[in-house]
Amino acid sequence: xxxxxxxxxxxxxxxxxxxxxxxxxxxxxxxxxxxxxxxxxxxxxxxxxxxxxxxxxxxxxxxxxxxxxxxxxxxxxxxxxxxxxxxxxxxxxxxxxxxxxxxxxxxxxxxxxxxxxxxxxxxxxxxxxxxxxxxxxxxxxxxxxxxxxxxxxxxxxxxxxxxxxxxxxxxxxxxxxxxxxxxxxxxxxxxxxxxxxxxxxxxxxxxxxxxxxxxxxxxxxxxxxxxxxxxxxxxxxxxxxxxxxxxxxxxxxxxxxxxxxxxxxxxxxxxxxxxxxxxxxxxxxxxxxxxxxxxxxxxxxxxxxxxxxxxxxxxxxxxxxxxxxxxxxxxxxxxx
Amino acid sequence: xxxxxxxxxxxxxxxxxxxxxxxxxxxxxxxxxxxxxxxxxxxxxxxxxxxxxxxxxxxxxxxxxxxxxxxxxxxxxxxxxxxxxxxxxxxxxxxxxxxxxxxxxxxxxxxxxxxxxxxxxxxxxxxxxxxxxxxxxxxxxxxxxxxxxxxxxxxxxxxxxxxxxxxxxxxxxxxxxxxxxxxxxxxxxxxxxxxxxxxxxxxxxxxxxxxxxxxxxxxxxxxxxxxxxxxxxxxxxxxxxxxxxxxxxxxxxxxxxxxxxxxxxxxxxxxxxxxxxxxxxxxxxxxxxxxxxxxxxxxxxxxxxxxxxxxxxxxxxxxxxxxxxxxxxxxxxxxx
DNA sequence: CAGCCGGGGTAATACGTATAACGTGACTCG
DNA sequence: CGAGTCACGTTATACGTATTACCCCGGCTG
Numbered sequence: 001x002x003x004x005x006x007x008x009x010x011x012x013x014x015x016x017x018x019x020x021x022x023x024x025x026x027x028x029x030x031x032x033x034x035x036x037x038x039x040x041x042x043x044x045x046x047x048x049x050x051x052x053x054x055x056x057x058x059x060x061x062x063x064x065x066x067x068x069x070x071x072x073x074x075x076x077x078x079x080x081x082x083x084x085x086x087x088x089x090x091x092x093x094x095x096x097x098x099x100x101x102x103x104x105x106x107x108x109x110x111x112x113x114x115x116x117x118x119x120x121x122x123x124x125x126x127x128x129x130x131x132x133x134x135x136x137x138x139x140x141x142x143x144x145x146x147x148x149x150x151x152x153x154x155x156x157x158x159x160x161x162x163x164x165x166x167x168x169x170x171x172x173x174x175x176x177x178x179x180x181x182x183x184x185x186x187x188x189x190x191x192x193x194x195x196x197x198x199x200x201x202x203x204x205x206x207x208x209x210x211x212x213x214x215x216x217x218x219x220x221x222x223x224x225x226x227x228x229x230x231x232x233x234x235x236x237x238x239x240x241x242x243x244x245x246x247x248x249x250x251x252x253x254x255x256x257x258x259x260x261x262x263x264x265x266x267x268x269x270x271x272x273x274x275x276x277x278x279x280x281x282x283x284x285x286x287x288x289x290x291x292x293x294x295x296x297x298x299x300x301x302x303x304x305x306x307x308x309x310x311x312x313x314x315x316x317x318x319x320x321x322x323x324x325x326x327x328x329x330x331x332x333x334x335x336x
Numbered sequence: 337x338x339x340x341x342x343x344x345x346x347x348x349x350x351x352x353x354x355x356x357x358x359x360x361x362x363x364x365x366x367x368x369x370x371x372x373x374x375x376x377x378x379x380x381x382x383x384x385x386x387x388x389x390x391x392x393x394x395x396x397x398x399x400x401x402x403x404x405x406x407x408x409x410x411x412x413x414x415x416x417x418x419x420x421x422x423x424x425x426x427x428x429x430x431x432x433x434x435x436x437x438x439x440x441x442x443x444x445x446x447x448x449x450x451x452x453x454x455x456x457x458x459x460x461x462x463x464x465x466x467x468x469x470x471x472x473x474x475x476x477x478x479x480x481x482x483x484x485x486x487x488x489x490x491x492x493x494x495x496x497x498x499x500x501x502x503x504x505x506x507x508x509x510x511x512x513x514x515x516x517x518x519x520x521x522x523x524x525x526x527x528x529x530x531x532x533x534x535x536x537x538x539x540x541x542x543x544x545x546x547x548x549x550x551x552x553x554x555x556x557x558x559x560x561x562x563x564x565x566x567x568x569x570x571x572x573x574x575x576x577x578x579x580x581x582x583x584x585x586x587x588x589x590x591x592x593x594x595x596x597x598x599x600x601x602x603x604x605x606x607x608x609x610x611x612x613x614x615x616x617x618x619x620x621x622x623x624x625x626x627x628x629x630x631x632x633x634x635x636x637x638x639x640x641x642x643x644x645x646x647x648x649x650x651x652x653x654x655x656x657x658x659x660x661x662x663x664x665x666x667x668x669x670x671x672x
Numbered sequence: 673c674a675g676c677c678g679g680g681g682t683a684a685t686a687c688g689t690a691t692a693a694c695g696t697g698a699c700t701c702g
Numbered sequence: 703c704g705a706g707t708c709a710c711g712t713t714a715t716a717c718g719t720a721t722t723a724c725c726c727c728g729g730c731t732g
Contacts, residue, residue, distance in 0.1 A: 005718055016682050021720055033680060053454045054393035055718035058687050063390060063453065074416055074611075079409040086434070095453070097433050098422070117401065117431070117453045118389045219615045249615040256617065275410075279555045279585040280616050281592065341688055352712050357690055369710060391688035394717050 004047045013043040020044070024051070063117050064092075066302055068295075069099040069124035071188075075217075076274045077291045078125065081145070084295025085123060092303055094120075121306055123298040127190045141305045143298050146192045156301040158294060161315040162192055165287040166199035166241075168320035169269050172285070173239045174208075177329035178267060182229055182237035183212040184222060184247050193243055196271075200241060209235060215247060222250025223257075230258055238266060238329045245270035245277045248284050252325060263327030273321055282324035289318055340383045349379040356380070360387070399453050400428075402638055404631075405435040405460040411553075412610045413627045414461065417481070420631025421459060428639055430456075457642055459634040462527050477641045479634050482528045492637040494630055497651035498528055501623040502535035502577075504656035505605050508621070509575045510544075513665035514603060518565055518573035519548040520558060520583050529579055532607075536577060545571055551583060558586025559593075566594055574602060574665045581606035581613045584620050588661060599663030609657055618660035625654055 010017040023040040070078040126147035144154040215225035242248040248270030270286035277284040304311035346353040359376040406414040462483035480490040551561035578584040584606030606622035613620040640647035
C-alpha cells in the first residue's frame, strides 16, 4: 500500500509515464490531445497521485528551497522576517527552511546537512554569527541581512536604515531638551548594533553626555543594567535609548521601581516596534522596523541572484513612532 | 564548476563510488580498510564534497523531515513549539519545515507541494484548521497538538492539561474571594479554548456569576471588548480570566484607562506565560504552558509513530504562576 | 504514388545515492 | 595441496521524475 507513482498513473490510464509527466507539468502545447490530457488528470486525482518531490528535485537539480539563518524565532522580529520571506518564496514556488538551531545555543552542526534537503541559496542574518562560519565554507548564493555592505562573500545585502533611525531618535530627544543620555545597548556583537552605537555618538553634539551600558536582550537583563546605571549618583541621565523594545520595557519597569516616572522623570525609547511596544504602559516610543519587508526583500534578492541578475536596493527606511514613553526633559536640579 | 559528487570523490581517490558511500555512511565494520577509509575521507573534504540530499532522499525513500503546521509564528507560543520540535528532530537527524502560510491568511495551498520536499510526517496544531482540510486527504502519519483526543485521524495526540490549568486559576481566584467573573475568550474556534471555557463554567460553583466575551487575540481587541464589558452598569466583574497573555495585557490596560487599579479593583489572569507576562506592569498572574515541551513531545510522538510504535502519554501538566495582577476581591459596594 | 509533414504519443536516459550481490587474491586448515 | 575463510572492494541496480530523441500514421502535396 505504497504511494502511487507517475508510472502507476500511466498504466492505470493506459498511457506512458512520459505522457503523465508532460500532462501534469503542463508541457503539452500540441504533444498530447485534450482527451488524453483530461484522462490522465482524472486518473491522477482518482489515485491520489502526488509527485515525489525528492525525485523531482534530483532530476531538476534544484529544490527551490532557501535556508534562512536567524538567531532565534522566539524573537518576534525574526519570526516576522521569516513570515515575509516565506510569503515571497511561496509566490515563486519556493520554500524556506530554517537553520535548525534557532535558539542560538545549539552546537554548530552543519546547517546544510541539517536542512535535510538540497538548498538553492541562503539568507542569513548577521546576528547568527555562529552559523555563518559553517556557511562560509560552501559556495551557495548568499544574501546577508543587516550586515556590513562592504564585507565580501555575499551576493546581495538587505539593510535597514539604522543610522537614520537613530538620527530620528536623537533629534526627537534633543528637541525635547534632553542632554544626558544612557545607551542601553545589546550585548550581542553585531554590525547592526555597532552601527547604531556609532550613529548615536556622532549625532549627539557637544554639550551632551552619553553613557553606554550593555545588556543581554531580556527584560531582566535590562532591569539589572538600569538599576546599576541609575544608582550612579552623578549625572543621572534623563533619556534612555534602548537597542530593543524588550530592553526598553525592562528599562521602564526598572525606572518605576526606583521611583522614577516615565516619561515625566525619564524618557525611554526602543527599537523594533514589536507587539510588546503597545502592550506595555506607557506605550513605547520606538523605531518601527519593517521586519516582514526585510524577509521579503531578502527572498526577492535571493531569487534575483539565482537568476543571475545582480541585485541591489537602497536601505529600507525606518520611522520613529512617538508614543508615551518620551517627554520633555525634567528641569535640572537647582545648583546647590 | 559544479558540485562534486560521490563519484568525483571516488575517481579522485582511486576507488569506486560504492566505497565512498560506504565510508561516508560509516558502514564499514570490516568492508573497507582503515587506510582507504581515511583516504576517502580526506579526499572528500579536500574536494568539499557534500552529499546530494535529494538523491539520498530518493534512494532511501524517506527525507527525515516533518511538517509542522501552526497558525502563526509571530505568536511566541508557536515559535517555542517549533523550537522544541526542531531540537528533538535535530537530535534524531530530522528536520522540521513549517507550513508556509504562517500568517494564517494565505490561501490553502497544498501544504505538501509547498513544502518543496517529500515529507515523512505531519505535526499539526488544532488552531490551523484551514490547513487541516488539505491534510486530511493524504495519508501521512499525523500528530495532533491540542485537539480532541477522541477525534480520529491522528496517530497520536499531544495535549496540555488545560482543564487543570483552569482549575488552578479558578481556585486561586475563588480563594481570593472573587465571585463575579468575566471570561475574555479567544474568538478563534478551537478545541483548546472550548475545553477551557467548559472547565471554567463547571468549576465555578453556585453563588458565582460568569459572563463571557470573545475577542481576537490582540491587545486592541481585548481593550475594546473590556471597555464594552466594564461599561455595563450591572454586576461589574471583579476578576477577568483571559485565554491569553496578550488579552490579559490588553485587559489590564483597558481597566486602568477606565480608572480601575489592577489588582486592587480588578484581578486579571492570563494563559501561556509569554515573555510579555513579565514585561508588563503589573506582572501577570498566568498559567505557564511549557510550549517547548509540546513541540518536543510532538516530535517524539511522530518519531515513535514512524517506527511503528503506538505512542501515548498523559497530558502535559501546566502550572499557575501567581504574580501581581491578582489580589483579594474588593469589598462589595454597600447595599443602598 | 513517393515524399513530407505534423499531430500524438513512446522509449530511453540521466540525475546522485545506498546497498545487495558478487568477485578476488591471500591465507589457513585439514 | 585443495577447499574454505577472510579482508577488501567492485559491479550493478533501483529509487521516481523530466526531458530528449525518436516513431508511427494519416493526410496532403507535387
